Structure formats: structure tokens, C-alpha cells
Amino acid sequence: MNASSWSAGRPLRVALLGCGVVGSEVARLMTRDAEELAQRVGAPLELVGIAVRRLGRERDLDVPADLFTTDAAGLVSRGDIDVVIEVIGGIEPARELILSALDNGASVVTANKALLAEDGATLFEAAEKAERDLYFEAAVAGAIPIVRPLRESLAGDSVERVLGIVNGTTNFILDAMTTNGTGFSEALDEAQRLGYAEADPTADIEGFDAAAKAAILSGLAFHTRMTLGDVHREGITEVSAADIRSASEMGCVVKLLAICEKRDTPDGPAVSARVHPAMIPLSHPLASVRGAYNAVFVESESAGQLMFYGPGAGGAPTASAVLGDVVSVARNRRNDVFGPGESTHAQLEVLDIGRARTRYHVAIDVDDRPGVLAAVAHAFAEFDVSIRTVRQEGSGLDAQLVIVTHEADDAALSATVAALREMDMVRDVSSVMRVEGGF
Amino acid sequence: MNASSWSAGRPLRVALLGCGVVGSEVARLMTRDAEELAQRVGAPLELVGIAVRRLGRERDLDVPADLFTTDAAGLVSRGDIDVVIEVIGGIEPARELILSALDNGASVVTANKALLAEDGATLFEAAEKAERDLYFEAAVAGAIPIVRPLRESLAGDSVERVLGIVNGTTNFILDAMTTNGTGFSEALDEAQRLGYAEADPTADIEGFDAAAKAAILSGLAFHTRMTLGDVHREGITEVSAADIRSASEMGCVVKLLAICEKRDTPDGPAVSARVHPAMIPLSHPLASVRGAYNAVFVESESAGQLMFYGPGAGGAPTASAVLGDVVSVARNRRNDVFGPGESTHAQLEVLDIGRARTRYHVAIDVDDRPGVLAAVAHAFAEFDVSIRTVRQEGSGLDAQLVIVTHEADDAALSATVAALREMDMVRDVSSVMRVEGGF
Numbered sequence: 001m002n003a004s005s006w007s008a009g010r011p012l013r014v015a016l017l018g019c020g021v022v023g024s025e026v027a028r029l030m031t032r033d034a035e036e037l038a039q040r041v042g043a044p045l046e047l048v049g050i051a052v053r054r055l056g057r058e059r060d061l062d063v064p065a066d067l068f069t070t071d072a073a074g075l076v077s078r079g080d081i082d083v084v085i086e087v088i089g090g091i092e093p094a095r096e097l098i099l100s101a102l103d104n105g106a107s108v109v110t111a112n113k114a115l116l117a118e119d120g121a122t123l124f125e126a127a128e129k130a131e132r133d134l135y136f137e138a139a140v141a142g143a144i145p146i147v148r149p150l151r152e153s154l155a156g157d158s159v160e161r162v163l164g165i166v167n168g169t170t171n172f173i174l175d176a177m178t179t180n181g182t183g184f185s186e187a188l189d190e191a192q193r194l195g196y197a198e199a200d201p202t203a204d205i206e207g208f209d210a211a212a213k214a215a216i217l218s219g220l221a222f223h224t225r226m227t228l229g230d231v232h233r234e235g236i237t238e239v240s241a242a243d244i245r246s247a248s249e250m251g252c253v254v255k256l257l258a259i260c261e262k263r264d265t266p267d268g269p270a271v272s273a274r275v276h277p278a279m280i281p282l283s284h285p286l287a288s289v290r291g292a293y294n295a296v297f298v299e300s301e302s303a304g305q306l307m308f309y310g311p312g313a314g315g316a317p318t319a320s321a322v323l324g325d326v327v328s329v330a331r332n333r334r335n336d337v338f339g340p341g342e343s344t345h346a347q348l349e350v351l352d353i354g355r356a357r358t359r360y361h362v363a364i365d366v367d368d369r370p371g372v373l374a375a376v377a378h379a380f381a382e383f384d385v386s387i388r389t390v391r392q393e394g395s396g397l398d399a400q401l402v403i404v405t406h407e408a409d410d411a412a413l414s415a416t417v418a419a420l421r422e423m424d425m426v427r428d429v430s431s432v433m434r435v436e437g438g439f
Numbered sequence: 440m441n442a443s444s445w446s447a448g449r450p451l452r453v454a455l456l457g458c459g460v461v462g463s464e465v466a467r468l469m470t471r472d473a474e475e476l477a478q479r480v481g482a483p484l485e486l487v488g489i490a491v492r493r494l495g496r497e498r499d500l501d502v503p504a505d506l507f508t509t510d511a512a513g514l515v516s517r518g519d520i521d522v523v524i525e526v527i528g529g530i531e532p533a534r535e536l537i538l539s540a541l542d543n544g545a546s547v548v549t550a551n552k553a554l555l556a557e558d559g560a561t562l563f564e565a566a567e568k569a570e571r572d573l574y575f576e577a578a579v580a581g582a583i584p585i586v587r588p589l590r591e592s593l594a595g596d597s598v599e600r601v602l603g604i605v606n607g608t609t610n611f612i613l614d615a616m617t618t619n620g621t622g623f624s625e626a627l628d629e630a631q632r633l634g635y636a637e638a639d640p641t642a643d644i645e646g647f648d649a650a651a652k653a654a655i656l657s658g659l660a661f662h663t664r665m666t667l668g669d670v671h672r673e674g675i676t677e678v679s680a681a682d683i684r685s686a687s688e689m690g691c692v693v694k695l696l697a698i699c700e701k702r703d704t705p706d707g708p709a710v711s712a713r714v715h716p717a718m719i720p721l722s723h724p725l726a727s728v729r730g731a732y733n734a735v736f737v738e739s740e741s742a743g744q745l746m747f748y749g750p751g752a753g754g755a756p757t758a759s760a761v762l763g764d765v766v767s768v769a770r771n772r773r774n775d776v777f778g779p780g781e782s783t784h785a786q787l788e789v790l791d792i793g794r795a796r797t798r799y800h801v802a803i804d805v806d807d808r809p810g811v812l813a814a815v816a817h818a819f820a821e822f823d824v825s826i827r828t829v830r831q832e833g834s835g836l837d838a839q840l841v842i843v844t845h846e847a848d849d850a851a852l853s854a855t856v857a858a859l860r861e862m863d864m865v866r867d868v869s870s871v872m873r874v875e876g877g878f
Contacts, residue, residue: 323595
């Protein structure tokens, strides 16, 4: 089939998989804004089927009841679908359905970060083989246009680092801890009460959600295939009110960051991706990202520092990102072309966390006696870790050393902390947190 | 020519018009990153000519000397060029060269905001007729990807408002006035000394540059053709240290904003675009945009509030935006397709400033006697302008009323201020400024 076989006005057939919060909003907007979307695509979009788990549930949608089906596999394989929108989430059956859709000639728009982070390669290869699009703007940071800028706007630049606040739940919790001085559990309770955290908050608070997005962002930024398993992951459950106070005393706030970096090694450029709580200075643009908002900060060679900010989740924002992709993909189908696919030409070495360059903030409860600072400083020196600032606080049983290091391999920093914990003069290492954002 | 006549590896021929700060950076990166760019495009990019005003000037570029030519018209019309990059600026000869390039089968990447705002229609129509791309990411807010998100990512959404800090010079000056408490001329001197303002700063400080960008942003956001003449424009030369202090007392900062809005009128939706200094609350994400940085804040129906932040000017950032477009356009040429063109299907009515909805902050020096507040309040009521807050300050000769209104038609607010100036009890209307950003 080539471009000339398309009549200008032929409707493009769209199938929707999933009709939850995001899916129903997509269906609602496609119906309400049909004329506007047709103008933007150059042809009408016709919603020809909506796959749901169960029929008969009340849905406040102005679409014919016979569009609903429980046979998702049948819908994507009927062969006359131009665009499949996958908003089911999870690994299966989403993967099988997307592969079947591509195999049957449809382009695919998905919001499925978990699947992309686990097995994006299979999907992208299938899309390339089928000569169809696989677009996924909604998979990272909700409505914030970040996938397209990385894939296209910065295509002539060299991205060096991506720092992202890409999980609204954890940002809400850390923000509440900062504002109210509460501990983690109290802030989590509040987030759950207000609907910002799920009943089972594991995927958010343990950093799985952010890590999936970090894998996707790294792939885009560095033209190197990364999976969830390549991302070092620490959640926020260990962040204490004392950590938040320590950060504040340094003029910092604590954020759960997704950090994707390129660094030069003796063997050439390599990349790393990690998700963990970190202190960033109040002057950093990411510090002012409040509540459940998301933001992605990009440092690139020519463009310099860019930030993309907006709502990271929610039905309407996610639907906006999905529909933006649907318009692009439908335009491409209409012209019988496809947009940029997966870009993995660099295939840089992926470093584990031990080889990432980080800086630590360490608060150490020590015996208040002469020689403590010298002994502690010696422990850092043993691992070639250079100290940037030391603050001595309190006295007697409250004596504390607060140390911020210079940049070093994370393995050396981590080994230093382990050694400190073994020292007689050290009663407790009461706060350990990485420091990011050019403090 | 159709897709099949392209061999996969045929180089794409690129001509560069202009070799100043941006152009030389584009040439440098195209040479240095040739291999990387070829990977991203799917074919090598071959720089076949660089049009300059004068030959023989020392250029620190690793390109063959015979690429340079003073015959720009001959270069774009030779007929074998795939992509023309226009970074000359100004109206002519840029317009003639772009039209000739399109007419001779090349796609065009331009950073020329003045030309797009004055006569974009002619260029877009020529591009459509030629079935070639006209891309212009670098024309608005330098390296910040904002054109592409508006053209593509938000294509399935409805943009309601765009608030932009799109001129780095004026943002630097206002920031310096805020930080140092200096007046306008002193801050302008500093900006010129540091290279943030040109010797003739008119285009920046009188808002012409921002207004051109506002016209382009409005067109993209509202699918309605707008020109520079449709944009109400006020510069920052009248902003006083007292205005800045007033803003600060209200928890606000003064920014030069480009404001593009859609509003419902009795005759249906309509749009307006304006550039003027305004107070915005410190809590607004735009308030923290410091120095010469730019940011564009977008409010859309589904996506909600988005912000795009980054360097608004400079050789390397602008070159990054240009090269991102070059990669897209070259990919399209290779596939013999073209991307989304001008979108003017909505063609909404364009309102003049009088019909834009705004809010005023007005500081009035008054006689300190009974009945003054009643008389002033009466003047607002006469024009149906509702007062939101009144603060009375000082006494005797220093007596001042500081009033913030609710939203009203700008014409009514402006007429109210004119009436106040005529009142006997009013000694002076010492500060008038619009308030934006949801204060």
C-alpha cells in the first residue's frame, strides 16, 4: 500500500484497549473533539472498538454500546485497524496485544511504561519490521512532552544528563514531609487519604515506577537500549524527618530523582541510570516542583539546561499525551510513512551504580572527644574520597559531624560509609544521602 | 520523485545561509558530529554551501574554504539542495531566499522570528505548494522545544493560554532591578556591559522581539493566523523601581510576559495576544525564571499546566534547535514526506487589547481626607470594574491607595485609570500594571 492509494477523506480506524481512567477520557475526547481532530489529522478518526475486561459496567460515555468488547485479541487482529491505543498497563496481555496489532498493520500508541522498560526491544523490533509507529509520550511524566523533545528536538544535540522528578506520589509525600515536618508514614497516610497514593503504594514508594521511566529516558537520551534491570533503584521509605531537616540546613530539599548520565571512562563513554532520594539545592529549578507535579531537567551539550514541567499523572493529562501521539501516528498512517523508531545506534556500556559518580551527605553521631574529626577524615581518605565541607554540631551525646563529599565513584562512597559504621568513635551514621544538582 | 527513488545512503545536501554566531555553530556541529547525525537521519548530511555577506573573514571552522559564497540566491536555486538553513535574520533577503529554496525543492529550517511574524503566511503557503517542510523551532525561545510540543504533542488537546518569558534581555534587566533595587537605566547599562543587551536594545526593551514570538506562539496554540500587527505591545522602559517594590509587597515579581489567550465571547471563541510587563505571584512557576533564561507556560484543557524552560538565546542553544529541525526535515526528505504544516483551520477572531480580560494593580497618591476611598471606589464602579483588594498606606502627603481589581475588559480598566487621573483628590496614579498568573 502506498500513499496514493489513500483517499484524502477515508476515516482512520482506531481501537482502544482499556477503558479505565485514561481510556474513558481518551474515548470521551475523541468523541467530543472529533471534528477538531479530523482537521489536525487530515481525515476523521473512527473509534471502531473498545476492549474492556467486563461488559455492562456503567460508563459515562457517549459512544455506541456495541463498540465495547471483551475480545481484545479479536479486535486488534481483525486487520482493518489503523491505530491501536493501549492503556491497559502491565506486561500481559498488553505485550501480546501490541505485537498482534503491529503484525496486523496497525500503528500503536501506548502509555505502558512497565512494559516498555521490561521488554521495549521486542516491541520496537516488531514495529520496525511491520513498518508501523510505536509512540509512547504518555509513558513518561504524563502530559509533559518529553519523549518527543528527546526523540526529535534534541536529535541534533548530545544529551549529557537527565534529572527527573517522574513520580508524583513520592514527590507529594516528600513535599508534605518538608512542608509539615512529618515523618514518612504520616505523609504516606495523607497521600493515600487525598488519592495521591494507591492502597498498595509499593510501585511508587519503592521507586519501581520511577525506575521504569528512567530506563525509557536513558534509552531516548543516549541511544542505548536500557531495561528496568539496568536501573539502580532505592525508594523513599527510609527517608526520615531528620534527613529532611539536614537537607534544609544545607539549603537543599529532598527529591526522589531519576538520574540518567553519560560519563567518560577509560574505555570510552558509558551511561548509568539510577533512582534514589537525593538532596538538591533550593536554587535548582527542580527544587520548586511541588506536590504531585513532575519535571524533567535535561543537560545537553549545545542546548544547555532545559526543564519540562507539568502534571505527571491523571486521566485528562495522560489522555492529552495519548491523543497527541494518536494525531501524529494517524497523520503518518495517512501518508503511509512512519516516524523515528527506537534509536540504539550508540549502544554505550551501561555502568552499575558502583561506577556512577555521586556525592554523599553523611551525618555521623560521634563521641565528643579530641581526634574524632581526624579519625573520620582518615576513613574518607582511605577510599580516596575527598571531603568538601564538614560541619561540627552539638556536643556531648549530641555531637555530630555533617560531611558533604566531593564527587567520587559511588562504590568508594558506599565503602567509606560502611567503614565509618565500624569505627569505635562513631555511635551511628544517622543520615546518608546523595547530593545532586550542582550543589 | 517518490520514496523508492532514494537510495538509502544518498547524502542529503544542506545549504547554510548565514555564518554568524548561530550559523558558524551549526556548521561546526554538522562537521564534528557528521557520523552521529547520519545515524539519526539515516543518511549523511553533506554541507554543500555557506552563504556569507563577505568572503575572507577569518572563521574558525573546519570546512573547505570553497564552500563559502556570497551568492546566496545562486546557492538556493541550484536545484540539488535538500535542506536550506536560514540564519540570516531580518525580512529581506531572507524571505526571497526561503521562497526560492522551497520553489527549488528544498525544505527549509529557519530561526527567523521577525519574518515569520510579519509574513509567515506567504512562507507556509509556499511550503505547502512545494510539498516541503518549513520548520522553525529556533525562532521561539531558542533551544527550548516549544514549537514541536505545540504543533505535535498537544495536537489532541485544546490550549487555552500561553504565558511566556520569551526575551532574555528584558528578563535579565527586570531580574537585576528586582535583585539590586536599581532603576531601569542602570540595569540596562549592566545588561549591555555583560553582553545581555545589544548596543541598540530597542527590539528587546520595547517588546518587538517578544511580540514576534507571541504572534508565532498564538498561531501554533490556536490554529489561527496571527501577525506582529495583531499583538498589543508595551516594553519595559516605563517600569520603575517603585513598580518593582509594589510587586514585592504583594508577593509578586515583574516580568515581561507574552500572553496568548483564548476566551469565549458572545460571538464564539476568540483569541488575543499581547506583550507587556506584568506582576505575577512568586508561587507561579514563571516567577523563578531568572537572568536571561526563557520559559513558556502553557495551560491546556486536558494536559493542565505545563512549563518549558531553558536558555532563550545564544549560538549553541539556537544551533541545537536548528539541528533538531534539520534532522527531522532531512528524515522527511529521505522518506519523501513532509511534517505538519501551518495549522490555521480554526481562524478564530482576533481581539484587540481592549477586549482582552486583564486585572490591574493601581497605586494612587491621594489627598489624605475622608471620602477619598469612596470617591475612588465610585470611579471603578462607574466602569463596572470590581475591586478585589485595597490597601491604604501612609498619611498626609504620602497617602496612597493600592488597588488590585478583579478581571475586566482591558478597555474598562484603562478608562478607569484615565478617569482616576482626572479626579481632584488624586494627586498621581503612580503605578499601573497588569496582574497575571492567577494571583
